[in-house]
Amino acid sequence: MADGARIVCRIFGGGERALLLLHGNGEDHTCFQKQFAAFSERFRVIAMDSRGHGESSAGSGVTIAKIAEDAAAVLGALGIERASVVGFSDGANAALGLALSHPGMVEKLALAGANLFPAGVKPRFQLPAELEYRALRLCGRSSERLRRRAEIVGLMVEEPRYTPAMLGAISAPTLVLAGDRDLIRPAHTALIAASLPHAKLVTIPRSDHWIFDRQPVRVNREILAFLG
Template sequence: MIFGLEPQFILCGDARIAYYDEGQGFPLVLLHGNGEDSSYFKAQIPEFTKFFRVIAIDSRGHGQSDSGGQGLSFEVMAEDLKTVLDALHIQKAHILGFSDGGNLAIKFALANPQYVAKLVLNGANVEMFRGIKPAVQLPLYPVYGLLSVFGRFGRKAAHKRDVLGLMVHPYGVSMPDLVRLSMPVLIIVGEHDLIRDKQTKEIASRIPDCRVEVFRDGDHFVAKKQPARFNRTVIEFLMGR
């Protein structure tokens, strides 16, 4: 539940996907990060709904959404997103993705560019090894290994393994693919983000119509920790100001 709202659900293959639909105007889709749900955007939704119809989606296996029986992958989650938009008769929307949600937004936009008006990528990456700082990425692998073992004996460990796996395995996008993102793109990162500066710069250099905003003294979670600036930056970009 977000702001007293109960989620609505759309059946996407073998999983019910939860979403929250608030506000009026041009659609803006919000995609949260790994292990989170739509409540991550609790500081954004009240402000964004003043200008847009906001659709906040709990990714498969996260929040109120089912995991289904296919395992978790960006390919499947991108299909879920398309199914949700089609069910809501949304032919075009802005998409804002945070962290893994940003990776999902890239994956979706490459496969379905006709659906995307503008793209906001907050702390997204393309390359796991070169893109994320080692102090953050390297500890994930032994944990994933342990969860892979325990996941054979328990559903809870198997679910944690599948969620963490999204941060361990490449998601099928390479730097040369980014040239196909023809829509306007805004990248937002913190000055002390867990995404390497080189990664952000290379992503931006590959996208034809892209600008980058670096939040001074910010980390990976600038939407939560610097909401006023984050909201203003996103709204101004989406409204062409």
């Protein structure tokens, strides 16, 4: 990337249609390890390590907007003009950013555990992140490693900053997924689905936020049926 960040991705399968996978906060592409086989039977799957995660470097810093731009750059570098995008948690938030900034690149969206703003997260999950972020920012004054960690945690505290009205500009058909015990407030997930012009909401039973790992058979089936 122009700011010096090195973005690493891995490719599975050789289908004519492209499918970009964007993982959540503090993870890497392996959070989709239970999806690679199923998805790559039909798609050319691009699994990206977001900047500051996995094997990708942080460059000038980590924000949701920069992750979205990195995703567009990865697709461009691979010669992919249009792809469907599956995003989990912060990856879902970045997928929304990609659909807003590069609408022509997005065919369909599957968003799991997305939020429009930090208050969409249930307090018992959000408060520990806020406390950790404050401590890391303080300690990061004397430690580059902790400063970088603060940037990652800060994605959950300071971002994203979308509005329901912004989502009205997204024309891509969208599947909105969440666990029935998700850390995202159910009403907030419903707001996301209601704000997208062409959205379908599916709640995965007996599952928390980590539906790709905990309920892979059901999740894979829902996403593949939606993508067609």
